[in-house]
Amino acid sequence: MKGAINSLTKEHITGWVILGFRSTPLQVDLFINGKHVETSRADLFRKSISDNQIHYTGNCGFKFNLRRHKIDPHKDKIEVKLSQNVPLNQKLAQKIIDTQRSKLLGERPVYFFVHIPKTAGTSFRNMLYNQFDQSQIFPNMDDIESNNNRYPQFSEIQTRVGSKYQDLGLFCGHYTYNNGLKILGKNMRPIVFFRDPIKRSISLLYQLRRMIPDYKNKSLEYVFEKEPNQVSNVQTFYMTGGAPPIKQTETQLKNALSRLKQLEVFGLAEHFDESVIRMEKQYNWKLGKSKNLNKNPTSKKEISPSLIREIEKVNQYDLHLYQVALEEFQKRS
Numbered sequence: 001m002k003g004a005i006n007s008l009t010k011e012h013i014t015g016w017v018i019l020g021f022r023s024t025p026l027q028v029d030l031f032i033n034g035k036h037v038e039t040s041r042a043d044l045f046r047k048s049i050s051d052n053q054i055h056y057t058g059n060c061g062f063k064f065n066l067r068r069h070k071i072d073p074h075k076d077k078i079e080v081k082l083s084q085n086v087p088l089n090q091k092l093a094q095k096i097i098d099t100q101r102s103k104l105l106g107e108r109p110v111y112f113f114v115h116i117p118k119t120a121g122t123s124f125r126n127m128l129y130n131q132f133d134q135s136q137i138f139p140n141m142d143d144i145e146s147n148n149n150r151y152p153q154f155s156e157i158q159t160r161v162g163s164k165y166q167d168l169g170l171f172c173g174h175y176t177y178n179n180g181l182k183i184l185g186k187n188m189r190p191i192v193f194f195r196d197p198i199k200r201s202i203s204l205l206y207q208l209r210r211m212i213p214d215y216k217n218k219s220l221e222y223v224f225e226k227e228p229n230q231v232s233n234v235q236t237f238y239m240t241g242g243a244p245p246i247k248q249t250e251t252q253l254k255n256a257l258s259r260l261k262q263l264e265v266f267g268l269a270e271h272f273d274e275s276v277i278r279m280e281k282q283y284n285w286k287l288g289k290s291k292n293l294n295k296n297p298t299s300k301k302e303i304s305p306s307l308i309r310e311i312e313k314v315n316q317y318d319l320h321l322y323q324v325a326l327e328e329f330q331k332r333s
Contacts, residue, residue, distance in 0.1 A: 002054070002156070005080065008073055009066075016049055016061045017042045017082060018159065027083035030064045033076055037069055039083060055159055093158060094182060101185060104165035109189045111283075112180040113172035115151075116238045117230075118203045119195040120269040125172055127276065127287040136169035154179055177259060178241030190259075191279065194235055194325045195269035197318035201231040201311045202303060220302055224310065232314040236321050246314070253317040257324055268329055278332075 003017030017026055025043035029036055042062040050058025062080070071078065113128060115121040134140040138161065139152055151173035152160075161168075161183055171183060180188050205223045208230065209215040215223050224231060228246045237245040239256035260266070265282040267275030276287055312319065 003082075008078065010071070010073060012063055012066055013078060013080065014061065014063045015080060016044075016046050016055075018049075018055050018060045019082070019155075025059060028062050029081050029083050031077075031079040031081060032069055032071055034079075038064060040064060054156075097158065097161065097183065098185065100162040100165055101183075101187065105168070105184075105187050108187060110168050110184050110187050111170045112184055112188050112190045113170065114177060114180065114190055114192045114238055115172055115174050116193065116195075116200075116235050117174060118200045118207065119193040119235075120267075120272050121193055123272070123290055124193060124267070124276070127290060128170060128172065130288040131285045132170045135167050138164040138168055138171055139173060151175070157183065174238075176237065176241035177239050190263060191266070192239070192260075192263060193267040193269055193272075193275065194322055197233075197235065197315040197322055198308060198311055200234070200269075201315065204230055221304070221307055221310075224307065228314065231311060233317040236317040239321070248317050250317075253320060256317075256321055260321065260325055261328065266325065266329070268325065271329065274333075275329075 002019075003015060005013065005015040007014045013030070017028060019026055025041045027039055028042050030038040030040070040062050043059050044061035044063060045058050046055075046061040047058065049055045049060060064080070066073075066078075113121070113125060115125060129137075129141070134142070139147075139157070143152060144150065154175055157173070157175070157179075171180065171188075175183075177190060180190060201224075202220070205220045205227075208227055209218060209220070209223050215226070229244050232246045233248040234245050236248050236253055236256045237243075239259050240248070240252045243249070243252065265278050267279065272290060276290060279285060280287055
């Protein structure tokens, strides 16, 4: 959910609210000093929201008349909340996406870089910028920079992608294979980099400790225990979707293996340069020289045998997937 209060005076309170790709207006409740006093539909047009492609229609604004409630904005507590039990019509949302894609893409293929965290993805994404203009990429550099240097949430992607299909050549981000199918359907041409699951997990633990203040000066074991979804069968998860990483099953692994073997070309972080050469050859690309970006400083003294054993335990599916990927990579050489 996203939203904002735009203005608050004695006369009125205005703002906007959206929830994923939902185009049907939401209901919002007005509370004064903790008491619910009024309900309204957030269906007023907001030009700035439409112009910035935050919402499909821009009809997501609300306005409450406060005169009738005789409030003092300096003394009274005024709140606007999303009404409870809002039905999400996911089928309708997907139908809209499918219709827009069919109309604007036709049969044209669009590449989808499934950016699995800590698999040399940031380095490869920046090389893709040499092949695709920013106007052809979603989310592009501006989208990422305006979102605190993070990929937008998938719900926001669903909201905005309709306006991007016309020029779209590359879809990329920390989104699963299933996410890609929802956005691109039969137009999707997936590209993936895999990495040794133990090395990937350790690199991720260092990054989490560096980025999250609560983990500063904590041991890697501590971070590992706090972030099970970040270090458990993540690559299998990205090749499928649905259940979170810690709840992946044999079914997801089987699906991931099947999709791996169907890839036209894929990369291994441990064989990065060779992987890039293969992709350039497969798609007639010119990606330029590689740069090692987003690399974390590590210390072997911190990586205990017991930590490695624990990482292995929660990455059995990823270890299997990576071994098959390694064999397939060698087979295709």
